[in-house]
Structures are given as C-alpha cells and as structure tokens.
Amino acid sequence: MKELYIAIKMKKILLIIITFLFTQKTFANQPNEWQLGFQKAASESMREIVAFHNNLLLPIIIAISVFVLFLMLYACIKFRASANPNPSKRTHNVTVEVLWTLIPCLILIVMAVPSFKILYKQDSIPKADLTIKAIGYQWYWGYEYPDENIIFDSYMVEEKDLQENQPRLLAVDNEVVVPVNKVVKVLITANDVLHAWALPSFGVKRDAVPGRINETWFKAEKVGTYYGQCSELCGIKHAFMPIAVKVVSEEDYQEWLLEAKEKFAMEEIKKDYTIKLAKN
Numbered sequence: 001m002k003e004l005y006i007a008i009k010m011k012k013i014l015l016i017i018i019t020f021l022f023t024q025k026t027f028a029n030q031p032n033e034w035q036l037g038f039q040k041a042a043s044e045s046m047r048e049i050v051a052f053h054n055n056l057l058l059p060i061i062i063a064i065s066v067f068v069l070f071l072m073l074y075a076c077i078k079f080r081a082s083a084n085p086n087p088s089k090r091t092h093n094v095t096v097e098v099l100w101t102l103i104p105c106l107i108l109i110v111m112a113v114p115s116f117k118i119l120y121k122q123d124s125i126p127k128a129d130l131t132i133k134a135i136g137y138q139w140y141w142g143y144e145y146p147d148e149n150i151i152f153d154s155y156m157v158e159e160k161d162l163q164e165n166q167p168r169l170l171a172v173d174n175e176v177v178v179p180v181n182k183v184v185k186v187l188i189t190a191n192d193v194l195h196a197w198a199l200p201s202f203g204v205k206r207d208a209v210p211g212r213i214n215e216t217w218f219k220a221e222k223v224g225t226y227y228g229q230c231s232e233l234c235g236i237k238h239a240f241m242p243i244a245v246k247v248v249s250e251e252d253y254q255e256w257l258l259e260a261k262e263k264f265a266m267e268e269i270k271k272d273y274t275i276k277l278a279k280n
C-alpha cells in the first residue's frame, strides 16, 4: 500500500516537472513567470547577443564548473587523510602554474573577439529611418519625435487601472510607436538624475544622463508590444517607470502619426491652459 502511495506521488511530481518544462507561456516581449535565460529576441542585435551567450559563454561556464567540481571531488577522495597519511610537501610546479595562467588568458581572448564584434556593431548606427528621443524624469519617460513634432509623456498604468492583457508594472498610458523593419535611432537623455533606457528584446540598454545625449538604435523585426524598464537606480519610484514600445506596420504607423499629432497637441494646449488658469 505504502509503495503504491509513493509511486502515485512520484508520478505526480514527474508530471509537474514535465508540464513545467514544456508548457511555459511564451511571450515574445516581456518577462514571464519561471523564465530562464533571456527574453525572446526581436532584433538582429539581440539575436547575436543570445547566440553569443548560448553558443559560447554557456559552454565555457559549464565546462569550467564541471572541471573545478571534478578537481575538488578528486582531491577530496584521493588525498583524504585515511588514504594519504603522509601528505606531499611540494609548494611549486612550474608547468601547472604556466598552464593555469595561459589557459584562462586564451579563454578570455576567445570570449573577447566575438564580444567586441557585437559591441562595435551596436555602436555604429546605420542610416536611421526615424529618430525618437527618450527623456528620463523622476519617475516616468518623456518621448519626442523631433521630425514629426510630437511630444508626450509615458506613465505606468496603476494596478487598479490595468486592462486585460496589460502586464502589471510594465504597461504604460502612452506607448512609443515605431514601424516594423525600420532603423530607429534613439536619443537618450535625462532631466533630473541618471536613468537608463533598456529594452531586452531589442538588445538595447543605454544610460540616460542629464546634460548629455546618448545614442542607440534598433530595428524591430516583429510586430508586437515590447516592454523594458528603467535600468539605473534613480530614486524611490525607479521600479515604476516602465518602457513600452509598440511595433506596427508602416500603414498603422502613418495612421498613428496623424492621430498622435492631434492628440498630443491638444494635451499640450490643455496643459498650458491649466497652468495659465492656476497663475490667474
């Protein structure tokens, strides 16, 4: 009876493990529960970063961990006091010392070459199809489309106001909208303290520094909404200034431009009006 009970229990545990492994929810664009590894890539840059991590760094990390674990176990068993009553008095071995200096150097060089390649590629901005400016404030993001004369602020949606499919702590009232498969140059700055504009799916992360404009770029390959967060500790509400970028088709983008120009212009007028009223 007891065996049967244990067998049922084991089966249950196994089932839980299998469902956990194979039925994880897959969002293309935001962190999900029990996620391991990176968010799914939506740009070439991020694909390269993920490939670098998965194909080179991870094998090196695993190999080193296994090797060190093996050495430790080997030393513990082979040289335990009962099996090795007279320990060796040796303190130096030139060959071993040369090897444990040279091999890590070689590993670092092997890692550095592709790493720098990706870094430099990200650093050179191709000819941009459109430019947006992100400005960090305590604690929200402001955006400008300098060529379109659009300016707006982007605040997090409070938990009580969340609509269906809006992720908690990530959804914002006004998303940045960009066309798919276009090079978007992002100018990043801040108005008060350091912030950082980061979007994992695009492989983008740049500090927003007051009095300085940093540049980065991305080319989103898939339509969808992508979420990121401020990534530089900027004060008490640092966790509540998310970044949301909506990637749409070219036609939808043109449509959004027309709507946005009107909507945000009206908001500016309203803001000026309230300021004037308050002054009088």
Ligand SMILES: [Cu+2]
Residues within 6 Å of the ligand: 194, 195, 196, 230, 231, 232, 233, 234, 235, 237, 238, 239, 241
């Ligand atoms: Cu912050």
